[in-house]
Amino acid sequence: MNDEGGRREGRQRAKTDFRFDDARLCFAFAGTLADRGADVHVERLVLPEDLSRWCVESGCTTAAPVCTEADLERARALREAIQRTGRALADAAPPAVEDIALVNGAAAEPTSVPELSADAASVRWRGGGAGAVLSMVARDLIALCDSEHRARVRICGNPACGTPFVDTSRAGARRWCSMKTCGALVKKRAYRARARTTADGE
Template identity: 85%
Template structure:
């Protein structure tokens, strides 16, 4: 987990680290491709092992599933369907039928299932590998689409980011996918500009 300084386990967070700050599961998954608004997007799911790591860090399972190249390809296709559907919700536009079909297909698979320990002190997740995790991602997006929060989907105000997020602020004026990343970056840029221009 990240601390308030954007560190993981006592070290500065790296570009390849997954982002879960203030994000729904489905949009945290969309953020596994970073810098969407640039000419060189940054891929965080480069190997099947990365998908297994995301599965654990997201809380979808406690043991990294064994993932194949086919699983990774399926995950990336689902991710882009989630991204495009999130953007459609933000734009109040109909999503692409092929994206909805892909999301529904992923959601139809069995999900990971929680199992409470005998002393009720811990939970272990069991499921059908990466397929179960991706089903949870797809179902989260479906749940969002069926909720009142569907009208609160926004696209991050950082032009380089492009990640969807759900604005749950009371005023409905949130601009960034996360204040710890894009929001903090915007504040730094504003501060630097003011410092250079003087009072």
């Protein structure tokens, strides 16, 4: 079982675990390639089974779809189109035509559909495989672009991260894709640097 951040219960979260902290669906998907600003990236969608697991952990479907290598290739292509489009929004620049075409193509597929339980206490998502989930991801980016939040897209202030996020803070001063991960990491590094400086000064 996983918690809301994609961490398996009973152990510390690994670098390869999926992250959903404070993220829109489309940018959580972009985050399946981690450490974009570092010399070595961390690929979280290594196998088709990883994509299947992301589909469930993201909440887009209840039953894990059977994913193929072709599904994985399409997913990675969509992910990179979303990443580049997110960066374009953050820079207030027009996105690439090819990326928009790819997003629109994914969004054109039928999505998973919600099914209410008999007691109306829960919802199950039923869909037609990985394509249905990727359609939901693409449509989330489209909905973002059609909202006032498009002007609040930022790139994480952790230089090693590079993941887009939506700054919904009242002051518009959020710097990190997640305070639980990148924010905490950068603040910890800054604290250690100050401690070393103090120690050197003594």
